[in-house]
Amino acid sequence: MGTSFAERRFVITGASSGLGRRLALDYAAPGVFLALTGRHAERLAETAAEVRHKGAEVVTAVLDAGDGPGMKAWLESLEAEGPIDILIANAGVMTGPAADDALDGFDAAAGLIRTNLLGVVYAVEAIAPFMIARRRGQICVIASTASFRGLPYMPAYAASKAGARIYGESVRGRLAPLGVSVTVASPGFFASPMTERFHGDKPLMVTTQAAADRIRRALDKRAPRTIFPRRIALLLRLLDLLPASVGDKALGDLAVRIGADGGAR
Numbered sequence: 605m606g607t608s609f610a611e612r613r614f615v616i617t618g619a620s621s622g623l624g625r626r627l628a629l630d631y632a633a634p635g636v637f638l639a640l641t642g643r644h645a646e647r648l649a650e651t652a653a654e655v656r657h658k659g660a661e662v663v664t665a666v667l668d669a670g671d672g673p674g675m676k677a678w679l680e681s682l683e684a685e686g687p688i689d690i691l692i693a694n695a696g697v698m699t700g701p702a703a704d705d706a707l708d709g710f711d712a713a714a715g716l717i718r719t720n721l722l723g724v725v726y727a728v729e730a731i732a733p734f735m736i737a738r739r740r741g742q743i744c745v746i747a748s749t750a751s752f753r754g755l756p757y758m759p760a761y762a763a764s765k766a767g768a769r770i771y772g773e774s775v776r777g778r779l780a781p782l783g784v785s786v787t788v789a790s791p792g793f794f795a796s797p798m799t800e801r802f803h804g805d806k807p808l809m810v811t812t813q814a815a816a817d818r819i820r821r822a823l824d825k826r827a828p829r830t831i832f833p834r835r836i837a838l839l840l841r842l843l844d845l846l847p848a849s850v851g852d853k854a855l856g857d858l859a860v861r862i863g864a865d866g867g868a869r
């Protein structure tokens with residue numbers, strides 16, 4: 605990898621599909637450097653080829669977001685080539701208990717937390733010291749409206765996203781005085797391979813493009829948070845304020861089935 609002279613340098617985790625891929629393509633332009641990760645080399649290479657076609661510099665790393673030392677080493681190697689301006693911690697998986705199972709399962713639950721929560725923490729911990737040192741940088745944490753209340757049909761996912769959102773909200777206050785801005789994004793449903801595996805109502809679902817546009821606008825403004833659709837977040841927050849039995853009943857009655865993780869595709 606040679607030294608990069610790009611004007612804006614991005615890291616996007618989970619750029620081989622869905623939102624991460626859309627953001628990579630939307631940011632791709634001459635003068636932009638994009639460092640992209642995912643688990644699947646082929647899908648990642650497809651994104652990279654399109655990004656390159658739009659005139660951006662691109663590097664890829666087949667890396668598990670839950671591999672802390674691997675993520676740290678990669679981000680440090682990128683920093684050695686030039687400053688990272690924006691980190692978008694987007695990689696995520698969604699699964700839920702199988703129809704006959706009460707819970708997610710030991711390994712599945714741990715895997716969700718590792719990718720969706722620890723993956724964010726690892727990336728932020730690795731990159732923030734560099735940003736703090738130059739008192740400049742932006743971090744975007746992709747959480748979810750699923751973070752606003754416990755969800756009986758996806759316990760570990762809801763917990764992982766609540767953790768990611770609260771982590772992002774927490775580091776935002778610590779990093780702001782040090783010159784680093786943090787945007788916490790909590791999208792509701794948007795159309796992607798992830799939502800194709802979600803069988804149940806997907807109220808107010810938007811396109812991946814619409815979700816990416818919202819997040820880009822929030823990053824352009826250095827907004828502390830973006831939540832959309834707000835109605836879903838408000839409903840879940842209201843359920844959280846009502847007696848637990850009311851929310852448990854309302855959410856427990858939803859007919860939801862979640863297919864296997866796309867990693868198995």
Ligand SMILES: NC(=O)c1ccc[n+]([C@@H]2O[C@H](COP(=O)([O-])OP(=O)(O)OC[C@H]3O[C@@H](n4cnc5c(N)ncnc54)[C@H](OP(=O)(O)O)[C@@H]3O)[C@@H](O)[C@H]2O)c1
Pocket residue numbers: 617618619620621622623624625641642643644645647648667668669670694695696697698719746747748749790791792793794795796797798799866867
């Ligand atoms: N879709 C929705 O309605 C929705 C709503 C709210 C929040 N979100 C969040 O938005 C983010 C993007 O979701 P999406 O809908 O775009 O899903 P997606 O199409 O399934 O894409 C997920 C991306 O994350 C990567 N990824 C998953 N596990 C990984 C791991 N262990 N290590 C590295 N990369 C990993 C995937 O790459 P590989 O497959 O190559 O590993 C892929 O690039 C996720 O954090 C998700 O939780 C989604």
